[in-house]
Amino acid sequence: MKKINGGVTAPQGFLAAGINVGVKPGSKKKDLAVIYSVKKGIASAVYTKNKFKAPPLFVSEENLGNNEAQAIIVNSGCANACTGDQGKTDALKMTSLTASVLGIDAKDIIVASTGVIGVYLPMDKIEAGIKEIKNHLSEEGGTDASLAIMTTDTVNKEFAYEFELGGKTVRIGGMAKGSGMIHPNMATMLGFLTTDAAVSKDALKDIFKDVIDDTFNMISVDGDTSTNDMVCILANGEAGNLVIEKNTEEYLKFKDVVRKICEKMSIAIVNDGEGATKLLTIKVLNALTKDDARKAARSISTSSLVKTAFFGEDANWGRIITALGYSGAEIDPSKCDIFLGDLMMAKQGKAMVFDEDAALEILKKREIEIVCNLNIGSENAVAWTCDLSYEYIKINAEYRS
Amino acid sequence: MKKINGGVTAPQGFLAAGINVGVKPGSKKKDLAVIYSVKKGIASAVYTKNKFKAPPLFVSEENLGNNEAQAIIVNSGCANACTGDQGKTDALKMTSLTASVLGIDAKDIIVASTGVIGVYLPMDKIEAGIKEIKNHLSEEGGTDASLAIMTTDTVNKEFAYEFELGGKTVRIGGMAKGSGMIHPNMATMLGFLTTDAAVSKDALKDIFKDVIDDTFNMISVDGDTSTNDMVCILANGEAGNLVIEKNTEEYLKFKDVVRKICEKMSIAIVNDGEGATKLLTIKVLNALTKDDARKAARSISTSSLVKTAFFGEDANWGRIITALGYSGAEIDPSKCDIFLGDLMMAKQGKAMVFDEDAALEILKKREIEIVCNLNIGSENAVAWTCDLSYEYIKINAEYRS
Known part of the structure; x- marks a missing residue:
């Protein structure tokens, strides 16, 4: 495998964007990100074990019941956590608005939020932002998307790897945010991975679960497990390799690369842990x-x-x-x-x-x-x-x- | 019940002392304490659940196998932890030296240490100190003993209560130290209680276990459970009350006072937690x-x-x-x-x-x-x-x- 430049838009068939919509009044920081695959893909995710799981995670979990997805919408600045029914309504609205501008099914959208707990999303700004963000989608948009999910992070965290599989070039890209409330079992941590590998649902699920246990679940900044954390992977098959099935050589090779990038992303989160000097x-x-x-x-x-x-x-x-x-x-x-x-x-x-x-x-x-x-x-x-x-x-x- | 002045020497028949023996080279802080009961009493203790339990705790646990004790010897400045066989030998030597100067059985002595981990006790200084400390034992020595167990503590922590039981005046006194590595299940925390109540072994054990679960085991400064923590109580019966047995009115009354003083000691530790402002x-x-x-x-x-x-x-x-x-x-x-x-x-x-x-x-x-x-x-x-x-x-x- 070989480290390459870029992040979530390094694999083929992925577009992304990140813009400022003013979730936090007065802030000019990018705070809304979209990742879009040109075709529907296979997806897998793990969620926080915190009992006060935030509404967007319930929506994502429901949408990923069939392990299929085509886009990801994320905002920073407001976690949409402890917001009850209104929070669920708002998270659903984020998926339907995104679906509408992308012309895809709302059920194929993963939604996540990070930021302040107990505050409702400014839906007018989110709605205007989703309409606007479509115009910014591009194959170079990975970095903007990555910048848009940062909160107290001081460093942009994106990685990409390339490797050969059965004569085809396969790529994996990822972006992550920390950097407080980081603790085993998904703490205020978001990780989004994309790959153009063709892989079966079962194989992807198995690989992802194993790798997460050894990487994202083995980092800690402060021992606090947040309400909003999620790491997910979306595979669109654009590399044209033979579909990776369980218990094959390709499975192990692919797993190695997934592990490598997840390890890099995890270490990057800790290395940028709040106040970290070591x-x-x-x-x-x-x-x-x-x-x-x-x-x-x-x-x-x-x-x-x-x-x-x-x-x-x-x-x-x-x-x-x-x-x-x-x-x-x-x-x-x-x-x-x-x-x-x-x-x-x-x-x-x-x-x-x-x-x-x-x-x-x-x-x-x-x-x-x-x-x-x-x-x-x-x-x-x-x-x-x-x-x-x-x-x-x-x-x-x-x-x- | 009524709060009274003093600490471990407030109850009748207890003497104590605290002196400087130079466990930490150059330090003039008191670092050796003895508590002595004029007659052998009933005792109960709880210990750290840390697997690297320090040698003095093994010796104390062995000595308290019969739930009887007459004296307590404690040093600060060196935890005698991670010191292996030498540490055990040193802890035993502390009990035999103390027994010899007090003219009692070494098996009736509780020993504890607190301070730096992985360093051997300066036994020459400890030995000279134990010989010296006998001359300082007094009914007013509770405060000196309490000062001698402090490490990063900024405040002396001693308390005493008095109450009536069947026409007799019964007293309980206690001293404690924090103030880092404080966490449920006995973290760098030492607590020593004395009482002149007459109480059965079973009753004391039951009361102490219950009360500790609600007090010392419910405080936390930093989540770290130390290798050396212990809280113990020594009851000498000098108040002359009828022996307190389980499931009696006196049992509940006595338990209330034990709970009160343990709560006061626990809160005092947290209130003086390292760097605490709240x-x-x-x-x-x-x-x-x-x-x-x-x-x-x-x-x-x-x-x-x-x-x-x-x-x-x-x-x-x-x-x-x-x-x-x-x-x-x-x-x-x-x-x-x-x-x-x-x-x-x-x-x-x-x-x-x-x-x-x-x-x-x-x-x-x-x-x-x-x-x-x-x-x-x-x-x-x-x-x-x-x-x-x-x-x-x-x-x-x-x-x-």
Whole structure:
């Protein structure tokens, strides 16, 4: 596979646009995005597990009941969450308006919103915006769409990959937004992937579920799982490859690329986490079960004490071992080895004398790896997080989500 | 019941002392405490659920196998955690040295440590200190002992209550330390209670377990459960009351006072949480089960986004409802009402128009109450936490725990 430029419009047969419609009064930021496939495709999605799931997610889930879709409409600035029946009506209206301007069925539209909770959508602006946005749709519109879904994000997050499948060139593109309320099981995080691969519904669903568990569900900025999160993929088959079916070589090859791009998107979200000054990769090795490995990696990645220690560039492995100890994962304290990069900090659960200067050199870097070898099984997991800084507090004490 | 002055030496027949032995080189802070009962008493304790439980807790748990104890020895400055066999040897040595100077059995001693993880105790200093501390034991020594267990605490936390039981005056005293790594299930938190009540082992154990679940296990500063936490109670019977047995009027009366003092100690820990500028009381009402009520209250109390919003004095009920939604508690979103103090923010899961000025007036106070009425059952729970401030980051980026 090869990384290429662009995002959701890198694959063939996708158009996109992003414009400002003024969801937040006075803001000139782009806040409405559309992704459109020239033909109806196969789609799959995962949603937040938060019980206060926002109305647009219910509409998207309903529309994706047949795993088919042709367009995606998203706004930022207002989450349309905790808005009850009115919220549902507004989300449905977003799909019907979009369907009408694109000349497709409203049932083939995925809708999402991100922003402030408990506020109704300014439907007059949304309606005018949807009518307007059609004029901006283009094969180069991926970046505008990506910019339009950003909230407290500081960096545009779009990626695209290309690979060969049975003599055909297949592409996958994606755009994502963070950057607070990020936590396993879909936290204020939106991810939209497009591909021109031809793939069966079952194959796409399986691949997407597996990959999400290892990528988007293994990142955390602040441990808060939002009401609005969704990651979805839309495949339109324009690459002309033979339809990818389950348990084939092509399936595995395609899955690898989906994993790669989802990993890149996930890491980009954490790396741009609110106030982040460090990107922390936490590897848990040789756990008894996959679930234990994930629990342990997530527990470390969500510890405020671990995250502040890394912000302070302090080789505080005691906090790592503490988070490991309360993770709920099966652990034998007398077998755990802890590494900071290549440096062993604790052996068999006990303090090691280590070179503080060498540790400081690792801690000064922006990207830091923590390895916990549990030494009781053979299952591994990786989690990603950022440090917890003054800036996180500043952003979240001042921004009403 | 009546609040009285003092702490662990308020009840009859208890002596205590706190001195500086230099556990942290150069520090003049008191760092060694002893509590001594003139006669052997009945004791009960709860310990951290962290799998990397520190060696002193293993020794205490072993010694309390018969639910009897006569003295407590505690140091701050070094947690004696992740110290393996050497740590166990050191903890045992602390009990045997204390036993020797007090002329009691080493098996009747409770031992605890708090401070940096992964560092061995400076046993020469501890040994000299234990020999010295005997000379400082007094009926007025409660405060010195309480000062000696403080780490990043900024306020001494001791409380005492007095009440009548069958014509006798009974007293309970307690001292506690926080103030980071505080989270349900015993996080870097030590609590020591003394009482001159006569009480049966079974009654004390039952009361203590129940009360801890509603108090110390319902507070959170940062969601991190430490390796060293313990809360214990030592009852010496010096008040001369008839022995309190289970399922009696006296049992309930005594339990009420134990609950009161544990609640005061717990709230004091949170109120002095690292960097705290607000004390948040989270009440969850009318949950389906007690477990649901606790889960929901804890989820809100551990949300970084909720905590930073209160630091920013922002009426951000969307973050409260979000934390409720991912708590794992059984919830019907269309039935939840959210209040900030007396002010209704959300009704039946939907945004309410509320008076922002009135909200700001509540938010400006140091003590704030949040009420979530789930309206689907009849079980309630209360959790306490503090806000998340710049100062928390500062303290934890610079302090190696």
